[in-house]
Structures are given as structure tokens and as C-alpha cells.
Amino acid sequence: MSDPVVRPIAPKAHGDHPPFLYGDYRSTVLRAPQKDLVRIVQTLSETTGPGPAWSEVSAEDADLTTNAGTGGMALGPRIIVTGSVLDQNGEPVPGTLVEIWQANAAGRYAHWSDSESSAPLDPNFLGMGQTVTDAQGVYRFTTIRPGPYPWRNHPNAWRPSHIHFSLMGPALGSRLVTQMYFEGDPMLGLDPIFNAVPSHSRGRMIAAYDHDVTEENWATGHRWDIVIRGRMATPTDPEVG
Amino acid sequence: MASRGETPSQTVGPYFSIGLSGPDENVLVADEVQGERIRVRGRVLDGEGAPVGDALIEVWQANSLGRYRHPDDSRDDIALDEGFTGFGRAATIFETGQYLIDTIRPGPVPDPEGELQAPHLCLIVQARGLLNPLFTRLYFPDEAEANNHDLVLRMVPPERRSTLIASQEDGDPRVYRFDIRLSGEGEIVFFDV
Numbered sequence: 425m426s427d428p429v430v431r432p433i434a435p436k437a438h439g440d441h442p443p444f445l446y447g448d449y450r451s452t453v454l455r456a457p458q459k460d461l462v463r464i465v466q467t468l469s470e471t472t473g474p475g476p477a478w479s480e481v482s483a484e485d486a487d488l489t490t491n492a493g494t495g496g497m498a499l500g501p502r503i504i505v506t507g508s509v510l511d512q513n514g515e516p517v518p519g520t521l522v523e524i525w526q527a528n529a530a531g532r533y534a535h536w537s538d539s540e541s542s543a544p545l546d547p548n549f550l551g552m553g554q555t556v557t558d559a560q561g562v563y564r565f566t567t568i569r570p571g572p573y574p575w576r577n578h579p580n581a582w583r584p585s586h587i588h589f590s591l592m593g594p595a596l597g598s599r600l601v602t603q604m605y606f607e608g609d610p611m612l613g614l615d616p617i618f619n620a621v622p623s624h625s626r627g628r629m630i631a632a633y634d635h636d637v638t639e640e641n642w643a644t645g646h647r648w649d650i651v652i653r654g655r656m657a658t659p660t661d662p663e664v665g
Numbered sequence: 666m667a668s669r670g671e672t673p674s675q676t677v678g679p680y681f682s683i684g685l686s687g688p689d690e691n692v693l694v695a696d697e698v699q700g701e702r703i704r705v706r707g708r709v710l711d712g713e714g715a716p717v718g719d720a721l722i723e724v725w726q727a728n729s730l731g732r733y734r735h736p737d738d739s740r741d742d743i744a745l746d747e748g749f750t751g752f753g754r755a756a757t758i759f760e761t762g763q764y765l766i767d768t769i770r771p772g773p774v775p776d777p778e779g780e781l782q783a784p785h786l787c788l789i790v791q792a793r794g795l796l797n798p799l800f801t802r803l804y805f806p807d808e809a810e811a812n813n814h815d816l817v818l819r820m821v822p823p824e825r826r827s828t829l830i831a832s833q834e835d836g837d838p839r840v841y842r843f844d845i846r847l848s849g850e851g852e853i854v855f856f857d858v
Contacts, residue, residue, distance in 0.1 A: 427666050427739060428738050428739050429737070429738055429739075430737075430777045431737060436671070436756045436856075436858075437670065440670055440671050441671070441672055441674045441796070441797055442673060442674060442796040443673070444797060444839060445793070446796060448778075449676075449760070449794070449796070450794075451676075451793050451794030452794050452795075452796060452848075453712075453714065453854075454711040454712040454715070454794070454847075454848060455711050455717065455793075455794035455795055455847050455848055456712075456768045456794075456795075456847075457711070457799065457847060457848055457852055457855055458848055458849060459825075459852055459854075461855050461857035462820060462821050462822075462825075462854050462855070462857065463820070463856070463857045464777075464820050464856045464857070464858060465777045465816065465817070465820070466777075467770055467774070467775075467777055467782060467816065467817065468737070468738060468774050468775060468776075469725070469732060469733075469774060469782070469785070469787050469802075470858045471737055472725075472733040472735035472737050473725060473735065473739055474723075474725050474750065474751065474752030476734075476735055476736055477734040477735065477750040477751070477752060477817060478750060487760060489697060498671060498768060499814070510669055510817065511669075512668055512669055512670075512671060513668060513669075514667045514668060520856075523673060523684045524684055524686060525680060525681065525683040525684025525685070527818050530832050533680045533681065533683060534683060535679075535680040535683055537679055537680070537759070538680065542701055549683075550683070551683050552683050552684045553684075554684075557751075581744075584708075586676075588677065588680075588681070588684060589677065590677075590684065590685055594772065595727055595737075596787055596789070596800070596858060597800070597826060597858040598847075599723075599789055599790070599798055600671075600672060600674060601674065601675065601676075601677050601681075601791060601836050602672050602674055602675045602799065603675040617676060617796075620796055621673040622673075625670055625671075626673070626815065628670060628671075628672050628673060629672065629673055629721050649669075650672045651669040651670060651671050651672045652671065653671065
């Protein structure tokens with residue numbers, strides 16, 4: 425039996441990510457681990473991951489304005505969100521699953537626990553989408569711009585418009601769940617979830633309006649690249665006989 | 666190629682099941698899959714021991730022969746199972762924080778030094794209030810000898826290793842209990858992978 429080559433991925437750039445404990449986001453207080461993470465070597469369990477085997481999607485799910493399957497179209501400003509998935513070396517990551525979920529244009533999620541919301545549901549909008557990046561690492565969704573919505577974190581608290589993104593990537597440690605925000609939103613600076621990210625990297629969560637993506641008489645365009653952990657530039661061969 | 670900074674992590678929030686959790690994704694096995702059927706169940710708990718009813722647990726594991734369905738696991742002499750990806754998702758129940766995963770006992774996989782690791786499940790835990798994913802492993806209580814030699818477990822301070830070892834439920838040897846205490850007393854070990 426030959427041992428497989430273990431190709432480590434780049435270590436997580438912890439300084440670019442939020443801490444576990446961020447007091448202004450109250451839900452972190454009882455859920456953040458208090459002990460330090462234990463650093464381990466990457467074994468085959470960590471240098472592999474579910475991404476390559478978990479990439480079956482239907483083409484309909486790249487269009488959230490119609491994938492409820494009702495024959496009707498979701499209400500709200502129609503938008504196209506597209507960009508590249510890249511690794512830390514700037515290399516595109518093809519074939520990776522991208523899953524998204526979001527509130528409707530009124531700021532309500534189609535989820536049972538959002539039932540206190542005074543905003544209406546949209547029968548033509550599920551708020552979920554899936555796609556797989558193409559050979560150039562590009563993803564593309566058509567959806568509607570989600571509304572901001574109130575939450576109970578602090579008095580008069582509102583989440584700015586955002587879309588949740590989940591990526592599998594090539595290895596276990598590539599796993600990324602993040603949120604995409606919109607350029608110019610005045611509510612960003614008031615949001616503790618956005619602000620939990622160090623100031624130097626917050627801008628990486630903001631999609632830019634892109635007139636080249638905008639389609640005439642159809643939808644406005646927004647460009648957002650996503651960077652996940654990929655293989656180290658120079659793989660280290662294990663010393664095995 | 667220019668180097669690029671990582672996109673920052675954000676919480677999955679309370680509504681992730683809209684996008685991330687389909688029905689039956691906590692069942693990894695189909696009839697034709699080889700291996701010993703096991704059930705893993707437990708609760709996700711916060712720093713006060715209260716149930717976390719909006720957590721997502723993702724599992725990644727080798728098949729019963731110890732091979733991963735992934736291009737980097739190129740050991741063609743070990744068969745893959747049709748219908749077994751090795752990936753699953755379980756959301757906790759809102760009222761109780763309980764989760765349940767039906768799968769097969771994974772075979773051992775090699776470590777970078779060429780030794781075999783103890784059988785284990787890789788788990789990723791996410792929830793509202795977690796701004797980053799938490800990585801951990803579940804080991805089996807009936808593999809004491811293999812656990813003692815496991816490269817990753819040996820990197821864990823000895824007094825905390827037991828937090829990564831499931832317990833056997835009385836009466837049924839194929840059911841393992843694994844509680845995931847996120848914070849405070851009994852906090853389990855999470856890894857920087």
C-alpha cells in the first residue's frame with residue numbers, strides 16, 4: 425500500500441477573521457470557547473474534505489427569483505451577484521459548491537423561527553440558492569436584494585442587507601461561511617457582526633456595484649470575489665518510506 | 666499570481682437551515698454501503714450547560730476501509746463505496762440541542778508519519794454566536810489502544826483528551842454518545858487545523 429501524499433493547505437490567517445468572543449454580539453458570550461484552539465498537524469483527514477464529492481446542484485438553484493417553482497417571480501430589486509472563488513495564492517478554485525441563503529426583500533426569512541417578524545413572506549421566494557464554480561472558479565447567482573431586518577441584540581438593532589455564503593473548498597480547513605454585504609450601506613458600521621471582523625479585512629465582505637455585470641432592462645450587477653484557504657504554494661512531501 | 670487575503674468568517678446565524686440542511690443529510694449510509702452501522706448522538710451545550718438549539722454539525726469521514734472520497738486520497742488499492750460520500754450534516758433540535766448521525770464506523774487512515782491513526786470522525790460545529798467554524802474529532806471508546814497511539818490525540822493535553830472520546834450508550838454497542846460543550850466547564854477540544 426502506498427501512502428498518499430499529504431498536501432497541506434495554508435494555515436488560517438486568524439488575524440483576518442473575527443475573534444470567537446465579541447461582546448457587542450451578545451450570542452458569542454456563552455458560545456465562544458474559552459480555551460485556546462489546539463494546533464494539530466494536517467493529516468489526510470484535514471487535507472481532504474467533502475467539497476469535491478459534494479457538488480451536485482440543479483441549474484435552477486442559481487436563480488433565487490424563480491427556484492420556488494411556483495411559476496411566479498420573487499418581489500424586490502433583481503440583482504446578479506457574481507465573482508471568483510480564489511485561494512490565498514490568487515489561483516481560481518473550480519468545482520466548489522457555493523450555497524447561499526438570505527431574507528426576502530421585506531427583510532423576512534422563510535424560516536419558522538422568524539415568525540415574530542412583522543414583515544411579509546413572499547410565496548415566490550425560498551431564499552436559498554446553490555451553484556458550483558466553473559472551470560475559471562466563477563460563480564453567478566440571480567436573486568433579489570434582501571431587506572435589512574431588526575434583531576434583538578441591542579435596542580433598535582438592525583442587520584444590514586446581507587447574503588449568507590457557504591463554501592466547501594478543496595479541504596476540510598477550507599470550509600468558509602461568511603456574509604456578503606452591499607457597497608455604500610450606511611448600516612454596516614452599526615452592525616456588531618460586521619464589526620467583529622478586524623477593520624483591515626472588513627472590506628473583503630462587501631460586494632461592489634459593477635455596471636459591466638448589470639444587464640439592461642433586467643438586473644443590477646454586483647461583483648464579489650471570495651478567498652478561501654488553498655494548498656500551500658510549495659507542497660511538503662511527507663518523509664515516508 | 667498575487668496573494669490574496671482570506672475572506673473573513675461570519676456566523677451561520679439562526680436561519681442556516683434554509684440554505685444548508687436538507688432532509689436526511691444526517692444519514693450517511695445507504696443500503697449498499699459496506700461497514701458496521703453506528704449511530705452518534707448527543708447534545709450541543711453552551712457555557713452554562715444550556716442546549717444550543719440552532720447548531721449545525723458537519724461530519725467528514727473515511728469509509729469502512731479507511732479511504733476518503735477525495736482526489737488527494739489516491740490509494741486505488743482501497744475500494745470506495747458507491748453511495749457513500751463520507752459527508753453529512755445534522756442540525757440540533759431547537760428545544761433540546763440534540764443531534765443524531767447515522768453512519769458507518771470509519772476505517773483507520775494513515776498519518777503523515779506513515780502510522781495508522783485511530784478511527785475518528787471529523788466534525789465542524791457552527792451556530793448562531795459562533796463567528797468561526799469549530800473543528801473537532803470524535804474518537805471511539807472501544808479503540809483505547811489505537812487512541813493511545815494516535816498522532817493528533819497525542820497533541821492534545823492529556824487531561825483534555827477524554828473530551829474527544831465518545832461514550833458507549835448502555836444496551837446498544839452501536840450507539841455512541843458525544844456531547845459538544847462549546848464553552849466553560851467540560852469544554853471539548855477544538856483544533857486549529
